[in-house]
Structure formats: structure tokens, C-alpha cells
Amino acid sequence: MAKILIVDDEKDLCLVLNRFLSKHGFQVIEANKGKKALELLSEDAPDLILCDFKLDDMDGTSVLKAIKEVNPSIPVIIITGYSNIKTAVEVMRLGAVDYVTKPLIPDEILMTIRRALEGGKNGDAAVTTHGTNGSADVKHNNTTKRVAGKADPYIFGDSPYFKNILKQIDLVAPTNYSVIIYGESGSGKEAIAQEIHKRSKRHNKPFVAIDCGVLSKELAGSELFGHEKGAFTGALNQKIGSFEIANEGTIFLDEIANLSYDVQISLLRVVQERKMRRVGGTKDIDLDVRIIVASNEKLWDTSGRGKLREDLYHRFNEFTINVAPLRERQGDIMVFASHFLKLANNELNKNITGFHPEVEKTFRNYVWYGNLRELKNVVKRATLLCDEDVIDVKSIPFELSNFSKLQFEPASEPVAVREAQEEPQQQNMPVKKMPFKEPSLKSVGLDAEYEVILEALKKVNFNKSKAAKVLQIDRKTLYNKIKQYHELKGEPYEPEL
Template identity: 50%
Template sequence: MLIKKLLAEPERSAAKQSKNTFYSNGDFIIGDSPKIKYAINLARKVAPTDMSVIISGETGIGKEYIARFIHENSLRKDKPFLAIDCGAIPKELANSELFGHIKGSFTGAISDKIGVFQKADGGTLFLDEIGNLSYDVQLKLLRAIQERVVSRLGDDKHRNIDIRIIAATNEDLNYEVKENNFREDLYHRLNEFKIALPPLRERPEDIKVFMSYFIESANKELNRNINGVTPEAESIILNYPWYGNLRELKNAIKRAVLMAEGESIDTECFPSEILHPEINENQPTAVVSQEINDNSKLKHASSEIEKKLIIETIQEAGYNKSKAAKILNIDRKTLYNKIKLYDIKL
């Protein structure tokens, strides 16, 4: 696969790289910026080892693709690679999803189930958004990693496992440890090696490369023949913050290719939130993907009132964001997105 070849090659001339390094594996694009090259070099170095890895980075930046690259270049490459989104698992089912259960161990357990730890035996288990796991599941996860054994829910038998753990997060786990939301012993067990993926807005030299690839991809998918962007449209793309990173850029380009009337994308092809991000900052639903609970204090607040309420609540909670989120009746991730959205300085 070409992405493996590109990632595995140690050095090439800048001229050659600019032509080829935007080839993709799914949605993941390799850029030319020094920051992404450094991150990829770290992934290349740690891949042949059995070290646990934490990959940090914002939503949509490609953490799973880096995890797959590490697996595919490891001694476990012929064994399973399993990815699980810890943020998408209902808290009451996390234990079962990770470790399995036996029939009758809880209401609804109508048959035995093997957890992902056993399914990934011999290979790599990728735990995305690991910060969303509850404290009790974190404890069982720690024991499984330390002792290399797991037991299914309701079962007293222990099964040996041999897996490599790669975890990913868009949160600051160091901060979560200090706030007692994430176990410090588990953090240190996972953090044998860390790779921080830079957000797209910190890699402006890459955006044109990604833009070209996404136009080409959208042309094929939508049966269009768009050959580029106008200077004005390019300026919009280069100056937009792209908080959704590659995922957001891909969606924006695909929409623009569909909307284009001529052979080039112009500013009319973009929605207002991209054309006027400074206005859209007062419209949190455009950025925050989590739904606000009907009982939340934020549900019917205007943007300015909402921002003021968040600041006052965080201060009231002694700058403990987890406590503030509970007071506001929203989850921590929603609160973090709101803080970023309103550029709240604490």
C-alpha cells in the first residue's frame, strides 16, 4: 500500500514529497510540514517495539490512521487490529465491550460474549477517546494491562492475553489525572510513548496539498471536473481555523465541488460558517457536536449569556471543569468544546 511506502521512506527531496505525500489511506493525508513529519517519524520509531502508545490530537486529525500505521509496521502486523471508540460505548456496557460477559451476568445478557481484549489477542487494541472510560473500568483496564489476563463479566475464569495497547485522546490526560477523572497509574502504564498530532491550523503549508487531494477525490465521487480554486476561495481555505481538521476540510471541499458552477471553486461555494467564522463563533451548534441535555442550564441561553454562564460556573466550581460540567448538566467534552468555541481564557 502506497501510504506504507511513503511513511516508511526515511528521507526524500522536498520536490518529490510535494508531489506525492498527499496520497491517502482512507481520509488520512500525509503532509509536508515539519510538525507532521516529526510525528510520523516518532510513529515509525516506536512501531517495531511493543511499547504502549498514547496518540493525542484534536478530533478529525487522523489518530486511528497513525495507530494502524504503527500496527502494520510492527511484529504484530499479521495479527488482529481492533479499534474501539470508548466515547461511543454506553457506560453500563463498557465492561462487557472490553472484557466480555457470560450469559445471565446482567439483564439482557442472553448469550456469552467475547470482549475486544480477547478478540485482539496477539495483535493491537486501539482505544480511542480513552478519557471517556469510567473510573471502575479504568481500574479493570489497568489490571488487564499489568497482569496480561482478563475475565469476562460474571465469570471467575481468567484468560491470558498478549496485546499491544494504543490509546488516543483529544483531552489533556495530565489535566484529567490532576482532576481525579483519570487514574494516574493507568496513565503512566499507557504513556510509555506519546505522539502528539498537530492540528491542521498549525500546518498551513499542508492545507493546499490536502485541498488538491480532496478536490480530486470529490471529482471522482461526484462525477465533477473541478480543476482548482479561485484566489479568493483559496484565501478563505487557508485562513479558516479548521477545528474539525481533515474531516471538516474534506467535507467542506466536497460540498464546494458539488456547488461549483464553473470549473473552479469560488467563495460562493462555501457556507456562511466558513466564510464568516467570526460571526459563527456565536453559534455553538456549528462546532459542538454533542447535544445539550434538555435539563441543562445552557439549553435556552443566548450565546453571550451562555459564555457568561460558563465562566461564572467554572469560577464557582473552583476552576474544576468536571465539576462545572456537572453543575451545567453537560458532559466534559461539550464543556471543553464550548470553552474553545468562545475562546474562554482561564
């Protein structure tokens, strides 16, 4: 029986999650504060942690870092509101395996937990290297490495921009050049690195992907270069490092600038001399490894700030590929969305044929803070919820479908007063429209209430319990008012877990 630690300061939500997960065969323990969660973690390690990003005493970043210091192998799933997606994606970069958004959908959270637990046993925690026959022949378990050649099928966009990316890949792949890939988190940097490997002469050799952002300062050298038995406290056996596993193949180092200065010195020797030495070892090991690195910030800037050695940067900078964020290549959005829908259909045994035009419009107008990773999660969630032939607006997250409305900041004074003070030319500018085609006293009143509710939700990062306190109403009344608003607009409201 897998043990799950729920970390959330909403006691009602903890109670509901506890009952739900217990019915599905999980042992559940709870913590309402980050510090309490760390105490429980030290006493009795759970198999998985489900943690709210916003806690009273700590934020998700601090909790995650502390968890990884105590036990880096425990999978962590972050709970977040859609206003925190950008931050949640950043937390994933620091080691969280996934995130779920509020309102929580029972089937979605159950699927996410099971996928994370299965991945921790035999999925994301393994690096598979390939022999000349293309079959998997070596497995090396480690939480910082990702499966080579076992990731979800990936497609490239059909826009002129992405066709140019493919041309660059074709140009550099046959060479042994080191490559720097720049792009935001979730934009597909690792997929591009894999594509370079697949089109290179090393395609039948190992591809090893390392997220340097989750490597602790103390263990980074061991993870990359391995260690000898007795090299340090806890080194009970000899360990083969990532570079040695990737020998004759390709190694991908994501967020390279996060490596400590000491590790950068060892890495510089690898790049210059193509030799390495295990931690605590005395024998040099010859290496023939192609190095591809990635970063979400310009490495020239990081080297200028002293975060990355300048000589190391120059040795990596033989070829550069820049991956634009998804919001800057709108022509690719529906190509990827359709691809992710196909994957979700296969996973959930569904046969949804496409997206409603209004959903397509919403997707194209959204900013996609988490890029392809966020788009994939949204499509998977919508596929799970959808009971029609096509995905409609009611199946996508509320904060996504109302993104434009949520960006609107209500005026601090009545509209009539504001309009009277505006210049004549300003009065001709478009004004915010009422959401109802035929306003009535009831609809106008609800719309005014809804504006206040939205503002309260934004202030507390869509934590509905806290929003209810701010509005001085109970949680049930808040849900009823949101539901009433949706029903008046003819949009069914999906209740949260």
C-alpha cells in the first residue's frame, strides 16, 4: 500500500483528499504546514507527496528544496491555482514530477498520482541506453536522469519558424559540435536535443538527459562522474556516473548554469581533455561524449555574473539553437494540441475528434506560461473531463477560458465617475462588455458580485477557502454563487473535489 503525504493548509481539502485516496487503496498522512511535513518526512518517508504551492509558513519552492535535501527520490506533485502556473512550472524544473490545478478533479488527480508512482518505480527514474541493435540493454536507476528513447512521441510544429529549427538540427546533427539550446521551461529543449542525437552518427548509442537544476551541490559530482566505494560517507558501493553511461553517445545537461563552481571545474576538464575521474578515484577514464546543454537564460549573461565559468561557456558555444516560447508561434499551438489529444485518447481509451472553435480561439489567445508542458496537461485534463465528441469550453480550466477577463483590473471608482473624467477621445475607446446579451436586474447584480469574487480569488491565488474568508462568506456560498453565474450564462460549472 503506497503512502501519500498531503501538504495543504486547507483542512477541508485535506479531509476530502484523505477520504478519496483512502478509498482507492492508499495510506494517507496529512500536514497543514510545510515544517510539519518535513518532520513527518524525517520520521517516516512516504512514497509520494502532494503539496499545495501556497502554504501559510512556506512556499512550494522552499518546501520542494527541503524535501529534495532530505530524500531526493520521493516524487512530489504540486497543487496550484491557474494564476500560479508560471511559478508551478518553475517548481517542476526544480524537481517536482507534475502539477495539478484547482479545482481538483478526482479522476485526474488519481491518474496523476498513479503515473508518478509508476514512474518512480520503472519510468522516469531510469536511463535506458541502447546497443547497436536498438534494444534496451542497460538500466541505471537515478531520480535525476530521464528515459532515453522512451519519452512520449514528439512532433515538430508546422510553422516557418519550426521548419527553420529543423534545418538547424539537420545542419548540426552530423557533426560533433557542442550545442547550446535556449528556451523557456517546457518549450521542448530536450526533445530538440534528442532529435539532434537521433540524426547523428551516435544515434544507436546512449542518450542521457540530466536536469542540473535538481542536482544537490554535494552529490552533483557523483551523479555526473560517478564515485568509488568509500569515496565519502554513504558511498557503500562503486557508482557509474552519467558521463560514463553516455560514453560514445550524447549527454544533455539542462539548466547547466545551476552546477556549482567545483563541478564546473571538473566538467571543464572533461570538455578539454575528454577524460574524467570518478569521485575518490585515481584512474582516468577516456570519454567520447557529445555534450548538448540547455538554459532558460543566456549563458553569456550568466558567465558575466560569475555564475558560469566563461571558459566553459566558450567551449559549449560551438552552435546555438533558440526555441521561441509557444505564445510567439501561435501557428503551432493547434498542431501540438491535436497531437496531445491523440496521446490522451490512447491513454484514456477515448475517441474525441477535436476541439470546439471557441476552445481553439482560447488556446491561441492564451500566453502559455508553461509552454508545451502546460498545453499537454491542459489537453489531458480536458480529454479526461470531456463527454462529447469534441472538447468544448466547459472541459478546459475556468482560469484558462476566462483568461482575458482575469487580466481586467476593476476600477476603484464607479464607471460613471471614471467616464465623466475621461478625455473625449478616451470615451471612444472600447469598454468592457457585460457578459449577458440581455441584461436584467438579476444578471447585473450577479455580474457585479462576480467581479468582486474574481478580484478576491486573484488576491489569494484562487484559494477558495481564503477567498471565502476575504468575502466574509462560507465556502459553500462562494461555490453556489460561481455556479449560479455560470448557469445564467448557460455554461455548466464543474464542481471541485
